Amino acid sequence: xxxxxxxxTGSSWRTLARAGRFLGMPxxxxxxxxxxIAVHPDFGSFEIQSLALGALPLALAAAAQAxxxxxxxxxxxxxxxxxxxxxxSASLMQHATFSxxxxxxxxxxxxxxxxxxxNGLVVAFSRIPDVVATLTTGFIWGGVAxxxxxxxxxxxxxxxxxxxxxxxFWPWLPNALVMMIVAIAAIWLPIRLSxxxxxxxxxxxxxVAAFRSGVDVxxxxxxxxxxxxxxxxxxxxxxxxxxxxGAPLAxxxxxxxxxxxxxxGGVSLxxxxxxxxxxxxxxxxxxxxxxxxxxxxxxxxxxxxxQGTLIVMVVxxxxxxxxxxxRK
Amino acid sequence: MxxxxxxxRGHTIYALILLLAVFVVGVEIVxxxxxxxxxxxxxxxxxxxxxxxxxxxTxxxxxxxxxxxxxxxxxGAAYxxxxxxxxxxxxxxxxxxxxxxxxxxxxxIGVALLRVQPLVMTLGTGLMTGGVLIVYSQHMMASQPxxxxxIQTLGAGRVFGLVPIDLFLWVVIAALILFGxxxxxxxxxxYAVGDNREACHLAGVRVWRVLFANYLxxxxxxxxxxxxxxxxxxxxxxxLADSYLLPSVACVVIGGTSIFGGRGGYAGTIIGALILxxxxxxxxxxxxxxxIKQILYGAIILSLAAAxxxxxx
Numbered sequence: 324x325x326x327x328x329x330x331x332t333g334s335s336w337r338t339l340a341r342a343g344r345f346l347g348m349p350x351x352x353x354x355x356x357x358x359x360i361a362v363h364p365d366f367g368s369f370e371i372q373s374l375a376l377g378a379l380p381l382a383l384a385a386a387a388q389a390x391x392x393x394x395x396x397x398x399x400x401x402x403x404x405x406x407x408x409x410x411x412s413a414s415l416m417q418h419a420t421f422s423x424x425x426x427x428x429x430x431x432x433x434x435x436x437x438x439x440x441x442n443g444l445v446v447a448f449s450r451i452p453d454v455v456a457t458l459t460t461g462f463i464w465g466g467v468a469x470x471x472x473x474x475x476x477x478x479x480x481x482x483x484x485x486x487x488x489x490x491x492f493w494p495w496l497p498n499a500l501v502m503m504i505v506a507i508a509a510i511w512l513p514i515r516l517s518x519x520x521x522x523x524x525x526x527x528x529x530x531v532a533a534f535r536s537g538v539d540v541x542x543x544x545x546x547x548x549x550x551x552x553x554x555x556x557x558x559x560x561x562x563x564x565x566x567x568x569g570a571p572l573a574x575x576x577x578x579x580x581x582x583x584x585x586x587x588g589g590v591s592l593x594x595x596x597x598x599x600x601x602x603x604x605x606x607x608x609x610x611x612x613x614x615x616x617x618x619x620x621x622x623x624x625x626x627x628x629x630q631g632t633l634i635v636m637v638v639x640x641x642x643x644x645x646x647x648x649x650r651k
Numbered sequence: 652m653x654x655x656x657x658x659x660r661g662h663t664i665y666a667l668i669l670l671l672a673v674f675v676v677g678v679e680i681v682x683x684x685x686x687x688x689x690x691x692x693x694x695x696x697x698x699x700x701x702x703x704x705x706x707x708x709t710x711x712x713x714x715x716x717x718x719x720x721x722x723x724x725x726x727g728a729a730y731x732x733x734x735x736x737x738x739x740x741x742x743x744x745x746x747x748x749x750x751x752x753x754x755x756x757x758x759x760i761g762v763a764l765l766r767v768q769p770l771v772m773t774l775g776t777g778l779m780t781g782g783v784l785i786v787y788s789q790h791m792m793a794s795q796p797x798x799x800x801x802i803q804t805l806g807a808g809r810v811f812g813l814v815p816i817d818l819f820l821w822v823v824i825a826a827l828i829l830f831g832x833x834x835x836x837x838x839x840x841x842y843a844v845g846d847n848r849e850a851c852h853l854a855g856v857r858v859w860r861v862l863f864a865n866y867l868x869x870x871x872x873x874x875x876x877x878x879x880x881x882x883x884x885x886x887x888x889x890x891l892a893d894s895y896l897l898p899s900v901a902c903v904v905i906g907g908t909s910i911f912g913g914r915g916g917y918a919g920t921i922i923g924a925l926i927l928x929x930x931x932x933x934x935x936x937x938x939x940x941x942x943i944k945q946i947l948y949g950a951i952i953l954s955l956a957a958a959x960x961x962x963x964x
Binding site: 450454459460462463466469473579582583625628629634642643646 | 948
């Protein structure tokens with residue numbers, strides 16, 4: 324192969340890859356839904372509703388993880404932060420009315436932002452690497468969750484729990500999906516469209532260059548952690564809505580799955596690249612997979628195996644292509 | 652004061668030993684006459700599996716990686732041992748170690764050959780291992796799990812009622828790691844790869860081989876640690892070694908091994924494991940609830956790691 328043709332195939336690969344980055348995830352979701360309907364023809368609007376509702380906490384967790392990863396960090400405390408918001412909302416709202424619950428949601432949001440801020444400050448000022456710092460703060464938040472609610476319990480008014488249930492607009496557009504899009508857009512768009520977003524992307528893509536261009540890298544990353552905490556707070560409340568109670572140990576699943584969603588959703592763990600659409604669709608896919616297993620009559624316990632295998636496969640295939648490109 | 656600080660900066664291992672002494676004195680203050688030979692024996696007994704697991708973690712961190720699958724591997728090894736004990740101790744131990752080999756191979760392929768980020772790769776394989784265990788446990792309901800005597804002796808036995816048997820295993824493994832890191836080419840390569848992977852590659856080092864062997868070793872050490880843990884508890888469940896993940900990373904970091912690679916060693920990790928074990932004991936002595944204990948434990952780890960980062964910079 325001559326140089327020119329090699330370059331040519333390279334660029335067409337790149338065009339394909341770029342198109343894939345924008346369309347890949349939606350197409351994958353559409354294909355998965357089509358496959359699901361193929362194996363289970365009864366898959367209808369009700370199943371779509373339960374899919375969206377089930378994916379709601381994970382989608383928020385994925386969004387939280389994506390913000391931090393884009394800023395160049397990683398947050399292994401997401402599961403515990405979701406658990407804290409879950410038990411906090413369930414214990415505060417247990418005897419509240421619907422309107423009081425809405426007001427208390429703001430308290431939970433502030434608590435989430437506070438946890439995120441502490442995460443960010445620890446990472447920024449302690450000089451401990453993100454992985455170790457958030458692994459440890461996650462342990463601490465886990466203790467806080469147990470402190471708020473020792474065993475599963477609490478609750479919230481039925482009207483509050485039903486915010487995400489059903490489909491008021493159109494049977495195929497579940498409220499949970501609307502809520503997911505609104506919540507994530509409300510958190511992400513202000514960042515993305517403002518200077519803060521630029522700083523976060525800059526800090527993530529090349530911290531040294533960003534620092535030399537006058538970006539306060541540590542501040543940008545701290546802000547990313549704060550928004551991650553807010554997204555986790557919404558995720559925790561969504562978990563209260565889907566389960567009806569608060570459970571101090573329910574969060575563990577979300578730490579790993581949020582990383583999975585971010586990786587599958589095409590956000591580079593090196594930082595500075597990726598958006599919010601990929602991880603959120605990945606969250607839907609990760610929720611759909613166990614549902615399909617049930618339809619197929621396979622033991623749903625395989626869910627975790629499949630999720631782990633999916634992460635490993637995705638990153639290995641990505642690594643394989645990078646390897647091939649280097650050999651050229 | 653400044654003189655002391657600068658001395659400690661040059662000899663961080665003394666700073667760690669000092670810290671360990673402070674915690675031991677703390678235990679003695681909280682409950683006088685706790686610190687006895689038997690207490691020391693217990694501390695070593697509990698520190699050994701952590702230190703063995705953290706040994707693998709140290710090797711991986713020296714190359715700038717991290718292994719988040721160690722806890723799942725340890726649990727998997729323990730669980731396989733317990734459920735297969737009826738077919739004899741030796742095959743059961745072999746199967747348990749096989750868990751480490753398989754996961755280590757997968758980690759190695761991903762990290763060394765395909766250059767996947769270690770964090771994601773090991774998170775994924777950890778998830779896979781945990782999932783496979785859940786499925787496996789569903790099919791294993793019928794058989795009665797138990798832990799072979801030899802593993803019980805390893806995990807809980809003592810010589811002369813005082814010297815824990817797992818100390819012997821720990822000493823052998825520690826000697827191998829310490830010797831290997833300082834006196835063998837492989838050990839030096841770990842430091843070199845962690846310090847500057849590109850330079851190693853240009854110098855003709857087959858970096859992937861070093862990393863591959865490294866992740867394999869780490870997973871096998873995690874499996875061995877799982878055996879020691881299950882020997883101590885004498886019962887295997889699916890979350891047996893989960894609580895070891897954070898300490899396994901923390902005692903390496905507190906022990907002065909940089910997560911970015913190229914700096915540190917196993918000696919610090921040993922003291923780190925002892926510090927965390929004494930800390931756990933100290934928190935148990937204090938009459939506080941489990942959640943508060945957890946919060947304090949995390950906060951102390953954070954402050955130790957932060958202090959260490961300040962001291963060495």
